[in-house]
Amino acid sequence: MASGTVTAMSSRGEAPAPLSREAFADAALAIIDERGYDALSMRALGDELGVHATAVYRHFANKHDLVEAALTRMFEVSGVTVPEAGTPRDRLAGLIRSLRRAFAEHPNLALPNLTIQDEQATVEFVRTALHLLREMGLRGRELVIAYQMLETYSVGTNAYDWGYYPDALEARRRGRRLVGDEAFDEVSRTLADMTALNDEVFEVGLRSLLDACEEMSRRQDDQLR
Amino acid sequence: MASGTVTAMSSRGEAPAPLSREAFADAALAIIDERGYDALSMRALGDELGVHATAVYRHFANKHDLVEAALTRMFEVSGVTVPEAGTPRDRLAGLIRSLRRAFAEHPNLALPNLTIQDEQATVEFVRTALHLLREMGLRGRELVIAYQMLETYSVGTNAYDWGYYPDALEARRRGRRLVGDEAFDEVSRTLADMTALNDEVFEVGLRSLLDACEEMSRRQDDQLR
DNA sequence: ACCTGAACACCGTTCAAGT
DNA sequence: ACCTGAACACCGTTCAAGT
Numbered sequence: 001m002a003s004g005t006v007t008a009m010s011s012r013g014e015a016p017a018p019l020s021r022e023a024f025a026d027a028a029l030a031i032i033d034e035r036g037y038d039a040l041s042m043r044a045l046g047d048e049l050g051v052h053a054t055a056v057y058r059h060f061a062n063k064h065d066l067v068e069a070a071l072t073r074m075f076e077v078s079g080v081t082v083p084e085a086g087t088p089r090d091r092l093a094g095l096i097r098s099l100r101r102a103f104a105e106h107p108n109l110a111l112p113n114l115t116i117q118d119e120q121a122t123v124e125f126v127r128t129a130l131h132l133l134r135e136m137g138l139r140g141r142e143l144v145i146a147y148q149m150l151e152t153y154s155v156g157t158n159a160y161d162w163g164y165y166p167d168a169l170e171a172r173r174r175g176r177r178l179v180g181d182e183a184f185d186e187v188s189r190t191l192a193d194m195t196a197l198n199d200e201v202f203e204v205g206l207r208s209l210l211d212a213c214e215e216m217s218r219r220q221d222d223q224l225r
Numbered sequence: 226m227a228s229g230t231v232t233a234m235s236s237r238g239e240a241p242a243p244l245s246r247e248a249f250a251d252a253a254l255a256i257i258d259e260r261g262y263d264a265l266s267m268r269a270l271g272d273e274l275g276v277h278a279t280a281v282y283r284h285f286a287n288k289h290d291l292v293e294a295a296l297t298r299m300f301e302v303s304g305v306t307v308p309e310a311g312t313p314r315d316r317l318a319g320l321i322r323s324l325r326r327a328f329a330e331h332p333n334l335a336l337p338n339l340t341i342q343d344e345q346a347t348v349e350f351v352r353t354a355l356h357l358l359r360e361m362g363l364r365g366r367e368l369v370i371a372y373q374m375l376e377t378y379s380v381g382t383n384a385y386d387w388g389y390y391p392d393a394l395e396a397r398r399r400g401r402r403l404v405g406d407e408a409f410d411e412v413s414r415t416l417a418d419m420t421a422l423n424d425e426v427f428e429v430g431l432r433s434l435l436d437a438c439e440e441m442s443r444r445q446d447d448q449l450r
Numbered sequence: 451a452c453c454t455g456a457a458c459a460c461c462g463t464t465c466a467a468g469t
Numbered sequence: 470a471c472c473t474g475a476a477c478a479c480c481g482t483t484c485a486a487g488t
Binding site for chain 3: 266267268278279282287288
């Protein structure tokens with residue numbers, strides 16, 4: 001029997017206990033993490049749980065909803081949180097970094113996260129980020145621009161850095177060497193070099209965008225005088 | 226006969242002229258643009274050209290290569306170019322904006338562009354961008370960081386802004402209203418509001434990241450003294 | 451209420467056969 | 470050289486039937 005089998009048998013061999021929504025979401029997450037997003041099929045999920053593929057439809061309307069639930073579980077498991085101490089800017093940076101770490105641990109979910117929004121986690125993220133940006137002094141259209149800019153940066157960067165990891169990054173590494181520019185010599189030697197560069201680039205970009213948010217906040221203060 | 230049929234018949238009704246690689250790439254691009262990326266199947270492509278699905282494999286090793294060729298055609302058709310006049314910074318910004326415009330015209334390619342790199346266009350883009358960043362005074366590791374930051378921003382933002390457009394953006398619009406924060410009231414009223422905001426956000430972010438590049442260049446100059 | 455089994459309308463890709 | 474036809478091993482999803 002497969003190690004991932006979760007079907008609970010009652011002690012006297014009666015009908016097995018019904019599977020929960022969460023059991024399906026967890027199994028889907030495990031398949032995505034271990035075998036890649038493309039390996040998640042209804043049939044593969046059924047096999048994992050010792051159940052027919054179509055049993056999933058008792059718990060989820062379609063595959064989109066299943067993946068959304070897997071994303072929810074991923075955010076719970078990875079502990080995406082905002083630091084409790086520090087300046088609003090530092091706490092915001094901490095939240096965005098904790099999102100990046102979550103996708104570093106679950107790279108195969110970075111691509112679906114572009115188009116499948118986990119409603120629950122998104123609402124929570126948005127509210128926290130808005131609160132911190134307001135503490136930084138932003139409001140009105142500038143507040144929305146600042147939020148949207150950071151969300152786009154976070155989601156876009158996670159997708160590009162972790163999408164089809166490590167295959168896509170390896171292809172990009174080979175592409176760099178194809179350019180034939182000495183600038184890439186050192187940073188494209190190994191996959192680890194590429195990953196380290198991505199991490200550094202992420203920090204430089206994040207700092208720059210948070211600077212822009214502070215700058216917008218300062219301009220709004222000046223306007224009030 | 227479908228309007229998209231390209232099979233050329235010889236004047237005396239002999240065997241039809243063989244289809245070119247480019248004909249397949251063009252037809253693939255047309256299907257992606259008109260019916261969405263998911264609608265591109267080998268069978269749909271064959272139908273479009275009045276040919277069996279498996280005929281594609283005479284010209285492309287697999288679907289990945291076909292989509293790569295469609296991306297190449299898209300870049301050619303859209304005229305992605307760098308402005309000839311202006312400061313290095315302005316020319317670089319112009320190149321990145323012209324990329325964004327290309328995906329605005331062909332939104333269904335923004336998502337595949339994350340993982341399927343068009344080798345030819347990428348090498349050209351990298352060389353041009355490196356040249357302009359060098360003119361801005363960057364070199365060494367700072368040059369690579371600056372380049373990587375701008376590429377990630379461009380690819381990531383295009384994917385998030387145009388991926389599954391307009392469905393994904395409409396879902397995001399509804400998500401914004403679900404948050405129940407007055408900050409989003411105006412900007413999430415219609416899809417046009419969301420698109421306008423994205424365009425503005427893109428410019429604010431681009432300016433900020435180019436500022437960071439100039440700042441890195443200045444720090445390098447100081448180090449030399 | 452939860453799962454099975456059969457079925458439908460699809461996929462990408464391979465390979466022998468035609469011309 | 471280029472395309473056809475049949476086939477293989479898959480997909481997501483629906484729906485009647487079982488328990």
